């Protein structure tokens with residue numbers, strides 16, 4: 001209870017800081033290019049939710065920098081149109097782009113499994129997985145995914161990206177260096193770790209979309225941290241799992257965020273920290289047992305004190321494997 005209260009207070013402070021100072025804190029970064037390294041042409045990258053907002057800008061920058069990018073999207077028509085548009089933009093310079101669209105609907109775990117099978121058939125190592133797709137349904141009633149019966153925030157923001165990450169791990173381990181980036185949120189500070197709301201209906205008056213969003217983001221951070229620690233303990237030294245808050249960004253996430261207020265970041269500013277976490281070598285120096293949390297100013301940020309509690313992270317890990325129907329010894333018994 002005390003921990004939850006401290007998390008709330010820190011959340012209020014972090015949100016105030018973001019609203020008042022995010023423009024200032026990211027000001028210096030404006031003049032620097034979004035992508036620094038020049039080794040991207042050799043990298044295979046998957047970006048989920050690349051049809052809109054931060055994911056679209058992130059994918060675009062990576063594609064333009066020469067990476068081999070898979071746009072993992074549920075709206076494949078929209079994604080194909082975007083990819084065609086990028087290709088026609090550079091055609092006049094005689095350039096070709098390595099971008100491919102693959103379908104995944106995070107509201108269906110079977111769709112995630114199908115995506116992983118199709119990825120496997122490409123027989124490529126995966127260097128960077130960017131779990132960007134997310135939803136926030138403010139002021140709406142609780143909804144459960146049709147196929148899996150999981151509350152939709154938990155499904156899209158935590159359970160489905162967790163499954164995707166686990167299924168793609170063998171491909172990532174084929175690469176010499178690999179990284180998982182979760183586009184997370186400072187809203188995780190208001191999250192709770194109670195797993196009751198994941199797949200069972202709570203009384204409607206107790207449900208809040210904003211709270212479910214924060215909780216789904218919090219448990220995903222904790223899952224990622226537990227994944228990194230478990231892999232390190234199994235002797236895997238290449239693990240790099242990073243959660244990043246991109247800033248408060250004008251996007252399609254919630255209707256009220258579409259129009260950009262003066263203190264908000266635009267989507268390319270929002271993509272900057274994501275790209276930094278995906279590509280910068282400096283991030284490695286700040287990893288603790290394979291994990292780090294970053295803020296919109298491309299610096300390590302402060303997580304909820306709940307996420308510092310290893311035993312709670314491991315509980316979330318177990319709950320997640322349980323809901324996915326995976327054995328709790330999944331990492332040690334699979335080909336990993």
Ligand SMILES: NC(=O)c1ccc[n+]([C@@H]2O[C@H](COP(=O)([O-])OP(=O)(O)OC[C@H]3O[C@@H](n4cnc5c(N)ncnc54)[C@H](OP(=O)(O)O)[C@@H]3O)[C@@H](O)[C@H]2O)c1
Nearest residue numbers: 049051052053054105106107133134185248249251252253
């Ligand atoms: N905007 C902010 O201020 C802010 C702050 C902190 C964190 N974030 C995080 O940043 C990430 C990107 O958000 P954004 O602001 O760029 O929002 P956005 O413009 O709404 O983009 C969200 C993307 O996720 C995709 N998506 C949603 N549900 C999906 C599903 N079931 N299966 C596959 N893809 C799905 C959307 O695809 P469709 O077009 O098909 O719906 C869209 O491409 C999210 O994880 C969000 O939580 C955003």
